Amino acid sequence: MADSIELAQNAAGRMVPTMVNGKPQLPYLGVGKYQPRGRKAAPPIFSAKDYPENGDKRVPDLETALRKCGLRDGMVISNHHHLRDGDAVALMALEAAARIGAKNLMWFPSASFPSQQGAIELMEKGVIHHIEGSMNGPLGDYCTQGKMRGMGVLRSHGGRWQAIQDGEVHIDIAVIAAPTADPFGNADGSHGKSACGSLGFALADSTYADRVIVVTDNLVPFPCIPWQIQGNNVDYVVEVESIGDPTKIVSGTTQITRSPDRQRIAEFVARFLRETGIMRNGFSFQAGAGGIALAFVDYLRRMMKEDGVKARFVRGGSTKFLVQLLQEGLTDYILDGQTFDLDGVKSIASDSRHVATSPFTSYNYHGKGNFAAMVDAVVLGATEVDVNFNANVVTHSDGRLLHGIGGWQNCLASGCSILAVPSFRDRIPVIVDRVTTLTGPGELIDVVATERGIAINPRRQDLLDAVKGSKLPIRPIQDIKAEVEKIGGGTPAKPRLGDRPVAVVKWVDGTVLDSVWQVG
Amino acid sequence: MESTNTAVTIRPAEAGHWGADVRSDLHVAIEPRDSGGLAIALESRVGFCYGDSILAQARQVLETLGVRHAKVSIHDEGALPFAISARIETAAKRAGLAAGQKALPAQLPLPSPSGRDRLRRSRLYLPGTEPKYFINALLHEPDAIILDLEDSVHHAEKDAARILVRNALRAVDFGACERMLRINQLPLGLEDLPEIIPESPDVILIPKVERAEQVAEVDRTISDLKKQHGIDRPIWIMPILESALGIENAFTIATVTPNVCALTIGIEDYTADLGVVKTVEGKESTFARTRLVNAAKAAGVQAIDSVFGDVLDMDGLRRWGENARALGFEGMGCIHPGQIRVIHEAFAPTEVEIDKALAIVAAFEEAQQKGLGVVSLGSKMIDPPVVERAKKLVARAKQMGKA
Numbered sequence: 001m002a003d004s005i006e007l008a009q010n011a012a013g014r015m016v017p018t019m020v021n022g023k024p025q026l027p028y029l030g031v032g033k034y035q036p037r038g039r040k041a042a043p044p045i046f047s048a049k050d051y052p053e054n055g056d057k058r059v060p061d062l063e064t065a066l067r068k069c070g071l072r073d074g075m076v077i078s079n080h081h082h083l084r085d086g087d088a089v090a091l092m093a094l095e096a097a098a099r100i101g102a103k104n105l106m107w108f109p110s111a112s113f114p115s116q117q118g119a120i121e122l123m124e125k126g127v128i129h130h131i132e133g134s135m136n137g138p139l140g141d142y143c144t145q146g147k148m149r150g151m152g153v154l155r156s157h158g159g160r161w162q163a164i165q166d167g168e169v170h171i172d173i174a175v176i177a178a179p180t181a182d183p184f185g186n187a188d189g190s191h192g193k194s195a196c197g198s199l200g201f202a203l204a205d206s207t208y209a210d211r212v213i214v215v216t217d218n219l220v221p222f223p224c225i226p227w228q229i230q231g232n233n234v235d236y237v238v239e240v241e242s243i244g245d246p247t248k249i250v251s252g253t254t255q256i257t258r259s260p261d262r263q264r265i266a267e268f269v270a271r272f273l274r275e276t277g278i279m280r281n282g283f284s285f286q287a288g289a290g291g292i293a294l295a296f297v298d299y300l301r302r303m304m305k306e307d308g309v310k311a312r313f314v315r316g317g318s319t320k321f322l323v324q325l326l327q328e329g330l331t332d333y334i335l336d337g338q339t340f341d342l343d344g345v346k347s348i349a350s351d352s353r354h355v356a357t358s359p360f361t362s363y364n365y366h367g368k369g370n371f372a373a374m375v376d377a378v379v380l381g382a383t384e385v386d387v388n389f390n391a392n393v394v395t396h397s398d399g400r401l402l403h404g405i406g407g408w409q410n411c412l413a414s415g416c417s418i419l420a421v422p423s424f425r426d427r428i429p430v431i432v433d434r435v436t437t438l439t440g441p442g443e444l445i446d447v448v449a450t451e452r453g454i455a456i457n458p459r460r461q462d463l464l465d466a467v468k469g470s471k472l473p474i475r476p477i478q479d480i481k482a483e484v485e486k487i488g489g490g491t492p493a494k495p496r497l498g499d500r501p502v503a504v505v506k507w508v509d510g511t512v513l514d515s516v517w518q519v520g
Numbered sequence: 521m522e523s524t525n526t527a528v529t530i531r532p533a534e535a536g537h538w539g540a541d542v543r544s545d546l547h548v549a550i551e552p553r554d555s556g557g558l559a560i561a562l563e564s565r566v567g568f569c570y571g572d573s574i575l576a577q578a579r580q581v582l583e584t585l586g587v588r589h590a591k592v593s594i595h596d597e598g599a600l601p602f603a604i605s606a607r608i609e610t611a612a613k614r615a616g617l618a619a620g621q622k623a624l625p626a627q628l629p630l631p632s633p634s635g636r637d638r639l640r641r642s643r644l645y646l647p648g649t650e651p652k653y654f655i656n657a658l659l660h661e662p663d664a665i666i667l668d669l670e671d672s673v674h675h676a677e678k679d680a681a682r683i684l685v686r687n688a689l690r691a692v693d694f695g696a697c698e699r700m701l702r703i704n705q706l707p708l709g710l711e712d713l714p715e716i717i718p719e720s721p722d723v724i725l726i727p728k729v730e731r732a733e734q735v736a737e738v739d740r741t742i743s744d745l746k747k748q749h750g751i752d753r754p755i756w757i758m759p760i761l762e763s764a765l766g767i768e769n770a771f772t773i774a775t776v777t778p779n780v781c782a783l784t785i786g787i788e789d790y791t792a793d794l795g796v797v798k799t800v801e802g803k804e805s806t807f808a809r810t811r812l813v814n815a816a817k818a819a820g821v822q823a824i825d826s827v828f829g830d831v832l833d834m835d836g837l838r839r840w841g842e843n844a845r846a847l848g849f850e851g852m853g854c855i856h857p858g859q860i861r862v863i864h865e866a867f868a869p870t871e872v873e874i875d876k877a878l879a880i881v882a883a884f885e886e887a888q889q890k891g892l893g894v895v896s897l898g899s900k901m902i903d904p905p906v907v908e909r910a911k912k913l914v915a916r917a918k919q920m921g922k923a
Contacts, residue, residue: 260857261656398568426543426598427566451659489601492569
């Protein structure tokens, strides 16, 4: 890393580096202010004459595949995270690269997981130079402590697609874990012993990378049906015993929160949608797989039944709770970005109304629109939100990296963005004067629902009008903040953060929204 | 429990809990010493933002308790100040220090005193050693919260629970909930009272009451303590009958002092006493429950039912509650906030009942205005007890916001 890092203040008042990992950066300009120009990036032109006529692209192992792809020092290696904490392929690929003797690689996963902490050793050995992608657990601490040689870059799922298509990140070799594939490289996630549902996060990698390797533990004869990854983009296919631990790829069952406080938040949100009239025939919503979000779906399902309301579509991360809506005829479609549990996997594999999507269709801001903006309401989490509704989802209040951005930033484009959060965690208030790391601008966040009341962004007079006369506890956000600080025995002191940025948070348009500072 | 005049040994001691799964609590270890002042070491998951505040509070509490020389080690898991003070005080007392001293947190304004005939559909049990359950209890809007010193508290933690609950009564906002407290089975329960009564709880529940004299003794102790501490608001008593003998003595128990506001029953212990199996339908306790209702009504106090043990069986809970209301009970206990709404619904009069009662009351008022001795509604004559029942029902429905 350069000895001195030049910082600039962006439109959100945050200090951000002007160079990241040797590339010039544009500080955040405001929502919808940056106008991209130019043409999209593209991989080189290939010829069918250079690939086997019988379509059999198998090679014996990953090491061979990487050698044949021309692995060199400093290259960018990418992986998707549909296998979540059960993934074995990313480390398999990076360790194979290490055996070949590669150095200073940039690892570009769509997200990393605690089980991939082996990447730390590879960074210590110089195999990996730095990671661009979400980091939490041990990898998050490694980055936050300033031990990584390059800067971390955190992007939303849509932002990752944007960065690849805009040429901000050029993937040299994409290594795609595939629960089912054929020898030509067609691949899919809905079948096989390691089935994970959609493979949408790998689509950009498969279309924009110079070289693509598909790794599978369920090789079927051509054709692999359905195929979400097209073999026409794939260079080599590697068969392995196992691409991951199925028990950690999807949970057997996703669990609704059992905390009465969190159930109360979930019920508030469902009632809010009902009472504002957002819940109406033909509406749409998105909720993730967290305990509050699941409980919210369950409450909403009952209210939809009571009122005889049907959704046009719901957005996954799919779980058994969304599948239940589909099966009970309460939605026409599930548009699925990732599949969290066995019911979701079974449904996507067998029900044509349960559709795998990609970050291109659902989230990419540098496209001709995206689905996220067409969703009527989205229910999200956050670690902190300030009195102007700006929110943090990537760092803990002490500044340590905690979560990836996921689709969170992209979802803020929805008609009504709701943060469903407890008002405090371990004595630490969630509503603060200034968030530790700005991840989402307050002008896009409409509602903060806590167990002590619901705060509506004053910019949304329409929502404030819609709940007039409602029994819901609608309160100014400052009120909830003051109450929680009183319970907690005063305003918490601010964490002491370093003055060196160890990672940046990108906005959906590729500009730099905030910095993550070195801690400890 | 040791009394304060026996010679106490000064020794290292600890109190509270810590660990990855612990929330809103802390662990305090104290090592008394003869000199060297206070050395306080703190590890806290919220240390980066509350560390200085916790250290300052710990020092202040120890000074208030008169602890001048000790090594103190605190593992904090995000505890609120009322719990921090309580754990430090408990550790200090267990170490043989701070005898007779209290480190009381600042007191919130007391809610208005409780009426004898207050609405008591639901009372939410809060284990006396679990501060995390206290903080948001009010949000779930039970009619009462009940801080428990008895069955939910391990024998070795009775001293800690007493101090924690005392601090909670001062510093935790329980909103509009009536503040109940279940003391230990007598005679231990009598030792709970001096710590608790100065904080003006609204109702004291006495477990395993079998004879009127037990209630009389608690009543005298409360009365003495109230005088001593200048408390003039009511502190009601709710005896819990949990044995065959207790049920047999229900009426004398209910009438031994006008401070009894309700009788309630503990079905687990009662069925054990009978040597029968407790069932979901509860047939085996029907006699006891109806006997208790009758005694309570005869004594002019409320009859309150037991708890329903299966927190996931909402249909069973609803049936139990509706049956209890039909028998004459006015409420029951809750062991999970999720039960509160179902219980409130089960104990609410139906719309048909409310409409009928309103019509009867209106007919009564009309008759009064016209100076008629006989109240009639349509073609039917209404007897005075029917009017009385209708008035009671309308009054309750109003309290529940239903009429």
